[in-house]
Amino acid sequence: MAGFCARAEADDYSQWGKSALIYLKTSPDGANVTGTVRDFPVLVRLKTADFTFSQARGKGQDIRFSASNGKHLAYQIDRWDSTKALAEVWVKLDSVQGNSETQSLTMHWGNPAAGDSSDGNAVFDSADGFVGVWHLGGSSGTALRKNSVLGGVDADPLYFDGGETVPGIIGVADSLDGDAPYGDNLQFGDGYAELSSGFTFSIWCNPASTANSSRLLDMGNGPSLDEMVLRRSGTSQSIVYDNYQGNALGRSTKVDNCFPAKQWQQFTVTVAGGKMNLYRNGSLIASDDNPGNAITPVRRAYNYMGRNDWGAGAYFEGLLDEPQLSKVARSADWIKLAYANQGPTQNLVFFTPPVPPVTCVPSFSMSKDTALSEGSTLVLSGSADCATGYNWSAVAGPVPRILDPESKALQVFLPRIAHDTSLTYRFSASYPDSDHYQDVTVTIRADIPDPVFTLPATMDWNGVDSLMIKPDISNLAAVKASKQPDLHFSWVLGDLAADTAWRDDGLMLKSASGEGDMTVNLCLDNNGPATCKSMIVSVKIPTGLKPRAKAGDAPAPRAGFDAAGRALPPGNPARSKRSGYAHRFSTSPSAPSR
Numbered sequence: 001m002a003g004f005c006a007r008a009e010a011d012d013y014s015q016w017g018k019s020a021l022i023y024l025k026t027s028p029d030g031a032n033v034t035g036t037v038r039d040f041p042v043l044v045r046l047k048t049a050d051f052t053f054s055q056a057r058g059k060g061q062d063i064r065f066s067a068s069n070g071k072h073l074a075y076q077i078d079r080w081d082s083t084k085a086l087a088e089v090w091v092k093l094d095s096v097q098g099n100s101e102t103q104s105l106t107m108h109w110g111n112p113a114a115g116d117s118s119d120g121n122a123v124f125d126s127a128d129g130f131v132g133v134w135h136l137g138g139s140s141g142t143a144l145r146k147n148s149v150l151g152g153v154d155a156d157p158l159y160f161d162g163g164e165t166v167p168g169i170i171g172v173a174d175s176l177d178g179d180a181p182y183g184d185n186l187q188f189g190d191g192y193a194e195l196s197s198g199f200t201f202s203i204w205c206n207p208a209s210t211a212n213s214s215r216l217l218d219m220g221n222g223p224s225l226d227e228m229v230l231r232r233s234g235t236s237q238s239i240v241y242d243n244y245q246g247n248a249l250g251r252s253t254k255v256d257n258c259f260p261a262k263q264w265q266q267f268t269v270t271v272a273g274g275k276m277n278l279y280r281n282g283s284l285i286a287s288d289d290n291p292g293n294a295i296t297p298v299r300r301a302y303n304y305m306g307r308n309d310w311g312a313g314a315y316f317e318g319l320l321d322e323p324q325l326s327k328v329a330r331s332a333d334w335i336k337l338a339y340a341n342q343g344p345t346q347n348l349v350f351f352t353p354p355v356p357p358v359t360c361v362p363s364f365s366m367s368k369d370t371a372l373s374e375g376s377t378l379v380l381s382g383s384a385d386c387a388t389g390y391n392w393s394a395v396a397g398p399v400p401r402i403l404d405p406e407s408k409a410l411q412v413f414l415p416r417i418a419h420d421t422s423l424t425y426r427f428s429a430s431y432p433d434s435d436h437y438q439d440v441t442v443t444i445r446a447d448i449p450d451p452v453f454t455l456p457a458t459m460d461w462n463g464v465d466s467l468m469i470k471p472d473i474s475n476l477a478a479v480k481a482s483k484q485p486d487l488h489f490s491w492v493l494g495d496l497a498a499d500t501a502w503r504d505d506g507l508m509l510k511s512a513s514g515e516g517d518m519t520v521n522l523c524l525d526n527n528g529p530a531t532c533k534s535m536i537v538s539v540k541i542p543t544g545l546k547p548r549a550k551a552g553d554a555p556a557p558r559a560g561f562d563a564a565g566r567a568l569p570p571g572n573p574a575r576s577k578r579s580g581y582a583h584r585f586s587t588s589p590s591a592p593s594r
Contacts, residue, residue, distance in 0.1 A: 017110030024103045031340035031348040035333040039128040046087040050351040062114035074122035079171035092123040101354040120148030129328035137165040137172030153189030168321040178317025185307035196297035198328040202268035206319040207261040213313030219303035251292030257413040272329035282339030360386035366427045371443035380410040384429035397423025416528035455535040463512030463541040470506035494519035
């Protein structure tokens with residue numbers, strides 16, 4: 001119990017006037033964790049229904065905790081607000097028993113002479129694998145977010161203006177504005193070479209928008225150098241974990257339709273050797289065992305939360321809370337228990353003893369057939385009182401992925417479709433003496449127009465003067481008036497190279513590398529199926545015209561790099577973000593798009 005002071009170890013809790021039992025419930029109707037979890041920090045939330053704040057010292061200095069065997073337990077006060085009668089306290093337990101309703105600990109208070117023994121270093125001990133634990137928010141929006149791990153690096157708020165501290169999922173959180181060119185973000189120093197032996201990162205987030213390629217985590221040595229990145233895929237509701245080995249992408253894992261805006265959610269990623277697991281709200285959503293997931297054992301200099309270090313993507317806009325970083329890969333039981341304990345409807349910690357089971361009257365019902373527009377959020381609910389288990393499954397149609405099948409409430413993001421279609425879900429429940437199921441049919445209406453466009457069949461170009469290529473989008477007004485108005489352009493050149501510039505409504509050819517026929521391909525979409533067309537640009541450079549670029553001239557620097565080709569440091573104004581349509585440009589069909 002490193003750091004837990006000797007005074008607290010020697011406290012005689014018989015001198016404390018008040019105490020209360022706290023029960024831990026890991027049975028199926030509680031946290032639903034079967035295995036024992038070791039060295040776990042339990043979050044205890046206090047409110048007036050469970051605790052009389054006037055009986056304790058003003059900042060909780062006399063609060064204490066002990067195990068059922070009398071052992072004194074290390075704890076850390078995250079927030080103590082006597083005025084609002086709210087507090088959050090982390091308590092370290094040697095173990096949390098699986099599938100149990102009998103484990104308990106005791107909270108003590110009511111000693112006006114007791115000093116403060118809150119000790120984050122003892123709760124989040126580096127010997128237990130913790131590297132960084134940052135309880136975000138605070139009295140000042142620009143103050144360092146202290147690391148509760150002994151010797152760990154504090155999180156430095158960048159571009160904060162003092163208004164970031166807001167109510168969070170656990171006490172208070174940081175509200176990041178996502179502003180351009182420099183949005184609020186958190187930098188947490190350098191180092192972290194030890195993460196190659198094991199890695200866990202978890203964070204609570206509540207995005208205010210689906211900002212393009214916004215990051216929850218971006219740590220490495222600059223763009224595509226030894227990076228571990230947890231990010232949004234474009235402006236979609238998909239999340240991606242990227243792992244770079246040296247300057248090459250080792251492995252990328254994407255999970256669709258699981259990163260909605262304007263709701264609290266917890267993401268956790270673990271890596272052990274080549275095995276990567278990705279969790280959302282305590283449930284596994286992706287698993288990949290591949291050498292490309294292995295983390296390189298190097299020191300990392302540029303490490304951020306809420307910041308896209310590639311220069312072209314957006315800063316995160318929304319709320320972040322309770323990021324934790326460990327040098328071990330936490331178990332599935334650990335991650336499930338953490339979500340059950342920390343979530344908005346936590347079901348691990350109780351101040352009342354377990355209630356004996358009551359006689360249950362079986363019932364079974366679910367939502368009726370319905371019809372919704374493409375791109376909408378579908379919500380279905382089932383009722384299965386007294387069931388021993390229940391789940392949702394796909395029966396027919398282009399059914400989106402079910403993230404949490406073992407839930408009575410089903411929520412999915414309906415895909416874009418080419419024409420009206422139907423899909424069928426099934427809600428099933430198991431009872432001690434029988435099984436029941438019922439199907440529900442959902443009709444998806446195709447009422448979001450896809451862009452319809454043409455390109456000129458051919459164009460002539462002298463290869464020297466700029467040439468603008470614009471698609472003629474015949475239903476542009478209808479697309480802009482729809483629920484998905486953003487257009488995405490993907491230009492690909494073939495057969496002949498050219499210097500280009502992106503524009504909001506087309507592609508500008510600035511200079512050609514030679515003469516001949518150049519194929520220009522455009523794929524256009526608004527988050528639905530892409531429509532692709534091509535054209536030919538015939539390049540003939542008039543005799544006597546010299547190319548604009550002379551031999552020996554230095555090329556223009558790339559974004560994020562100086563004229564000598566060296567990477568600019570983070571925060572340099574050259575790392576600006578481009579606004580406007582979401583253009584994607586590549587020089588070949590297989591070129592990646594960020």
